[in-house]
Amino acid sequence: MRKTNTPPRxxxxxxVLTATAILAAASIGIPASAATNVSEQEQANxxxxxxxxxxxxxxxxxxxxTDPSTLPDHIVNGDFEYLPSGGWQAINKKYSKATKDxxxxxxxxxxxxxxxxxxxxDPINGQLIYDAWHRTTDTNKPRWGTWAGFSRARFAxxxxxxxxxxxxxxxxxxxxxxxxxxxDTGNTYAEIVGSETHKAIYQDVYTQSSTAVxxxxxxxxxxxxxxxxxxxxxxxxxxxxxxxxxxxxxxxRIIANGKGGDTVQxxxxxxxxxxxxxxxxxxQGEHDGxxxxxxxxxxxxxxxxxxxxTFAALNELEPTRGNIVDDIQFTKAYPLKYDLNGGxxxxxxxxx
Numbered sequence: 001m002r003k004t005n006t007p008p009r010x011x012x013x014x015x016v017l018t019a020t021a022i023l024a025a026a027s028i029g030i031p032a033s034a035a036t037n038v039s040e041q042e043q044a045n046x047x048x049x050x051x052x053x054x055x056x057x058x059x060x061x062x063x064x065x066t067d068p069s070t071l072p073d074h075i076v077n078g079d080f081e082y083l084p085s086g087g088w089q090a091i092n093k094k095y096s097k098a099t100k101d102x103x104x105x106x107x108x109x110x111x112x113x114x115x116x117x118x119x120x121x122d123p124i125n126g127q128l129i130y131d132a133w134h135r136t137t138d139t140n141k142p143r144w145g146t147w148a149g150f151s152r153a154r155f156a157x158x159x160x161x162x163x164x165x166x167x168x169x170x171x172x173x174x175x176x177x178x179x180x181x182x183x184d185t186g187n188t189y190a191e192i193v194g195s196e197t198h199k200a201i202y203q204d205v206y207t208q209s210s211t212a213v214x215x216x217x218x219x220x221x222x223x224x225x226x227x228x229x230x231x232x233x234x235x236x237x238x239x240x241x242x243x244x245x246x247x248x249x250x251x252x253r254i255i256a257n258g259k260g261g262d263t264v265q266x267x268x269x270x271x272x273x274x275x276x277x278x279x280x281x282x283x284q285g286e287h288d289g290x291x292x293x294x295x296x297x298x299x300x301x302x303x304x305x306x307x308x309x310t311f312a313a314l315n316e317l318e319p320t321r322g323n324i325v326d327d328i329q330f331t332k333a334y335p336l337k338y339d340l341n342g343g344x345x346x347x348x349x350x351x352x
Contacts, residue, residue: 116284172196221275
């Protein structure tokens, strides 16, 4: 069955504005990354993203290879559901949701720290932290161990962490990515602030093309804790570009959670380089109904073999807590038409 989708208004405005600005800028030598006509506030936001977060490594790609052709042409494991055999029961059994559902423990904490299963995954060495959430009286203590059958290609993510800081009672590793299990729903997601501030998780995608290609990026984001003592409005930047040269991307909120006055953003003028999601949860392990969805557009220039998708923490609840993300997607966007003789751009419906 063939189906036709019409792009949302904000997407049409953003795409046409970007295309027009890039075409005009090219004639006078302005880089395309600086061509989009945005407000002074958003220009300041872009500068904040760039200056606070810095650059990611260019030594190897996120899959550990130096060969671009080994990379996928799409985001892999965007829902973070790739786990060892046995899932959370194998990772942090005593405090997994399955154990809770079986009535083997009761979460009676009144402070924000839930009895919540979590881990840190080292994709470079194929290891993870077992029993990260624990009590001092527990027999099983936190420890790094081998992830049997680990596939770096299936996990796909890596972080900009340098390692050496405390995580779950052990020392965190370079490149490690923190995963958490929602205490109520059992959903798995990533926390960007694993054990270091202003760090990022990222993934490289093969984008070689003889012509420029426009892509759409989408993700779910939430603050770790939105109410009670220590509540924080977590903020992140979506940075995309050639490895080591990522630039912030304007993002629109397309699904709102209704918390803190957040609403759906329907036009280009509402897009921001900073993703900030207000939440009302008191428990850091419970995020059902707290997520918001954001979407943006990135144009990969011709002959850019690798594009890095980076999700970077701009602030955090604490130095080792904050900014959770899930359901990250990256797809080819609606095709653009240009009139190179000065006419306006247009976006036809996409048929697939």
